[in-house]
Amino acid sequence: MLRRLALTAVASLAVLSAGAPAATAATGPLPLLPIPLPVLQGDDATEKTQLRVTVSHSGDREADGVYELRCLPAGGTHPVAQQACDRLAELAKPTDRSDGKDPFRPVPSGAMCTQQFGGSATARVIGTWRGQHVDASFDRTNGCEIARWNTLRPVLPNVR
Incomplete structure (x- = not known):
């Protein structure tokens, strides 16, 4: 049985091989078309990060200002x-200390927070993080x- 199957496969291959040059001669060679390849940017194109970070009233003249941050590759001002x-x-990956969710999300309404004042520093972050x-x-x-704020250091400066 196995011998018959092998013989049939060889015969089929021979017939197909003999017909290919004749078909090519009748119609001409097939045109060579470029095959589109995916563009790779880091792990995924959706992970593109481009942010504008504005820091004010930090108490440190070097920390205050407007900064551009690009990732994959890292760059900007x-x-x-x-x-x-x-x-x-690191914040994007779930761990035992982090759920891997958006570090830019606001504090949930109704959260119980200590009433301590950490200074008058403010920051605003606008742009795209991981495509969002x-x-x-x-x-x-x-x-x-x-x-x-501290979770996002060093995206945001270390202030006292």
Whole structure:
């Protein structure tokens, strides 16, 4: 049985091979078309990050200002762009301490926060993170907002 199957396969291949040159001669060679290949940007094109970070009233003249941050590859005018991109990538991955959700989301309404004042620093982040639109404001008016700010260091500067 196996011998018959092998013999049939060889005979079929011979017939197909003999007919291919005749078909090509009658119609001419097939045109060579480019095959589209995906463009690779990091892990996924949807992970593109481009942010404008505006920091005010931090108490540090070097920290205040407007910075551009691009990731994959890291660049822009952000003073520590590579570390900031590394932190954003780290925040995107679920771990035992983080759910891997949007680090730019606001403090949930009704959250119980300590009533401590962390200073008058404010920041606004606008742009795209992992392909998602970002428009987030930060301050240090209570414990929840301080923790939210600190989670994004070094995207946001280290202020006291």
